[in-house]
Amino acid sequence: MLTFDDNLFLKIVAWFFYCPFYIYALIVKFYFSKKRHVTVHAPQQPRVVVVTGASQGIGEGLVEYYCRNCPSCEIIIMISRSKEKLEKVKEQFDTNSQKKLLIYACDVTNSEEMKSILSDIHRTCGQIDILFANAGVSFRQLSENNSFDKAVRDIFKINVSGVINTIMPLIELKAVRQIVIISSQAAYAPVMSPIYGATKQCVLSFGLDLRHMLAKDNIAVNVVSPGPIVTPMLLGSNPRSVSRGVSVNEAARIMADGIRRNQAEIVFPAVTGIFMYLLQSLPTCLAEAIAFHLLVKN
Numbered sequence: 001m002l003t004f005d006d007n008l009f010l011k012i013v014a015w016f017f018y019c020p021f022y023i024y025a026l027i028v029k030f031y032f033s034k035k036r037h038v039t040v041h042a043p044q045q046p047r048v049v050v051v052t053g054a055s056q057g058i059g060e061g062l063v064e065y066y067c068r069n070c071p072s073c074e075i076i077i078m079i080s081r082s083k084e085k086l087e088k089v090k091e092q093f094d095t096n097s098q099k100k101l102l103i104y105a106c107d108v109t110n111s112e113e114m115k116s117i118l119s120d121i122h123r124t125c126g127q128i129d130i131l132f133a134n135a136g137v138s139f140r141q142l143s144e145n146n147s148f149d150k151a152v153r154d155i156f157k158i159n160v161s162g163v164i165n166t167i168m169p170l171i172e173l174k175a176v177r178q179i180v181i182i183s184s185q186a187a188y189a190p191v192m193s194p195i196y197g198a199t200k201q202c203v204l205s206f207g208l209d210l211r212h213m214l215a216k217d218n219i220a221v222n223v224v225s226p227g228p229i230v231t232p233m234l235l236g237s238n239p240r241s242v243s244r245g246v247s248v249n250e251a252a253r254i255m256a257d258g259i260r261r262n263q264a265e266i267v268f269p270a271v272t273g274i275f276m277y278l279l280q281s282l283p284t285c286l287a288e289a290i291a292f293h294l295l296v297k298n
């Protein structure tokens with residue numbers, strides 16, 4: 001029996017028929033993602049900020065941003081697996097700022113340890129104003145030294161369960177005012193980043209669901225969907241992405257700005273966002289061919 005999915009002709013006809021609606025949807029998506037639908041107010045003068053994956057890359061950029069540009073911020077808590085790398089980040093900013101920087105070496109996949117660390121932070125620092133669930137890995141990084149099976153399991157443990165382990169204890173304690181989940185534009189078109197894109201799709205939907213569900217508890221939730229940002233994760237991937245990458249400082253500034261305005265989803269840069277969004281609305285075989293051309297031939 002002929003089905004829609006295996007008939008390329010039907011799919012292309014349908015795509016052309018719906019094309020104006022896709023463009024309309026795109027405009028509506030980018031316009032309304034900047035609007036507040038939920039009447040929760042984001043903390044305008046955060047005092048306590050927690051960042052996972054703070055030892056390098058985007059996490060380190062966020063620590064630097066809140067150290068240098070947020071006068072109200074008194075305590076910044078950094079979490080990642082490597083104590084040495086966290087110490088280096090702490091040393092770098094301790095001398096230049098009046099903030100109290102605390103470090104916790106922990107793997108976000110360890111739910112019990114995360115729970116005890118987050119309760120400890122709540123006990124000693126009080127209410128957490130902003131919690132960044134940022135720790136994450138790419139599939140390329142995990143595939144380098146692991147079997148396919150282990151890489152798939154580990155990426156879901158870190159990028160999905162790690163986010164749950166980071167945010168649930170503080171939601172349970174009602175000890176957080178704003179949660180920021182770092183997804184990726186890879187969530188729009190996983191064909192460009194297989195498996196990694198699937199994990200980021202998962203946290204994107206999860207975050208947007210939580211935004212509505214936690215509004216009654218006065219907790220703001222935002223999802224960040226960045227394109228390429230120049231960090232150790234990006235280096236070593238597709239040279240085209242690296243050359244288009246945004247700096248971590250610029251990325252941290254854009255994120256902080258969107259968070260302050262309590263944007264549901266913070267998407268940047270716009271060009272790669274629109275490209276990925278349109279790519280997902282193409283017939284699969286066409287999207288795969290474009291992805292193959294961009295990824296394999298470069």
Ligand SMILES: NC(=O)c1ccc[n+]([C@@H]2O[C@H](COP(=O)([O-])OP(=O)(O)OC[C@H]3O[C@@H](n4cnc5c(N)ncnc54)[C@H](OP(=O)(O)O)[C@@H]3O)[C@@H](O)[C@H]2O)c1
Pocket residue numbers: 052053054055056057058059079080081082083085106107108109134135136137138158162182183184185225226227228229230231232233234
């Ligand atoms: N760079 C990009 O182009 C880009 C684009 C879109 C989205 N993102 C997302 O942004 C987030 C940060 O990425 P990045 O580019 O800054 O990557 P990165 O430079 O590789 O840094 C990743 C951070 O996560 C920490 N981490 C990794 N696994 C962990 C674990 N199991 N437990 C605790 N901490 C862990 C790492 O520290 P330790 O090794 O010390 O644990 C490190 O601090 C990720 O979620 C990523 O998916 C990145």
